Amino acid sequence: MSNEAATVRVSLAERSYDIQIGEGLLDQAVEFVTSRGGARHVVVITDANVDELYGDALADRFVDAGVESHVLVVEAGEPSKSTDVVADLWQTMLDEGCDRQTVVIAVGGGVVGDIAGFVAATFARGLRFFQVPTTLLAQVDSSVGGKTGVNLEGAKNMVGAFWQPDGVLIDTAVLKTLPEEEFCAGLAEVVKYGVILDAEFFAYLEANADAIMDRDPAALRTIIQRSCRLKADVVEADEREETGLRAKLNYGHTFGHALEAATGYSELLHGEAVAIGMACASRLAQSMGRIDAEATDRQVKLLERFELPTAIPEGIDLGELSALMWRDKKVKDGEVRFVLPTRIGEVETVASPGDDLVLASMRTS
Structure with a gap:
């Protein structure tokens, strides 16, 4: 496979932008932005873990090119997705003399991208911003599509805005420094794309699981490029979740977000929660006769091959999880809506299938 960067175009009229994917692209960040x-x-905007690896060095590249640069560092982890952290960033940007011409660059994982995007969407009524995702999950999912936001207590991403980046720069080389559990967490979203949109891609993941886990550069580029293209197709068709098409991307997330809230956003990585959520959603679909046992088994086996959990951790109250689902953004007209598979490669939205079935789907025995 060629080492040349691949480009995925997200076509949204005047909000269109490119996603560039390849090895060593951080060296081209200044040109990409300017x-x-x-x-x-x-x-x-970066976090304490990424700053030393990539954030500070990226800012230095802009300084060397004659561009004034500031680095703002937040604590790593989901708890930073809060209104308090965002308020601190707003104030610091004001103190540093930021104005309507300032460009925000998010360097980090999904948490950093969500925070930085929300700050960009709201400071001075909107600043241009770029995504430079440094985790697999952010590269294949959260950096693409313009969703930004922060959490409220017990409700993930409840405050936010749709704010498209001006570009996404994905350097696959940064995955070499990504901890194993973070890498595996990103694979949950990759598996999701296969289940909801592309049966051939799901089969590719099954056939190439060893190469993917070994972080083979060609395999990584393939899964990132395909994931970005699939998400871009959905975003182009339903940018602001108005037709229901974009809701497909929430497969596993109704369960997953409730799990994250129940564990205080600190015990499970987002991808781990989504992996468990997908297993629950597939069991729910199976209990309703929407899919067969083989489809569920294939998902569980692939997720477990990628070293992801598929069962709700012990000690979590299932009734509490069910109650937390009612605080999800996907509740509509008094009904909790679940994205459920009809086969590998296709899903549909189902309203309130019944508490008993939902609770049963969260049990593995």
């Missing part, structure tokens, strides 16, 4: 509208002042 060629898309210019930049005289950039604010790099």
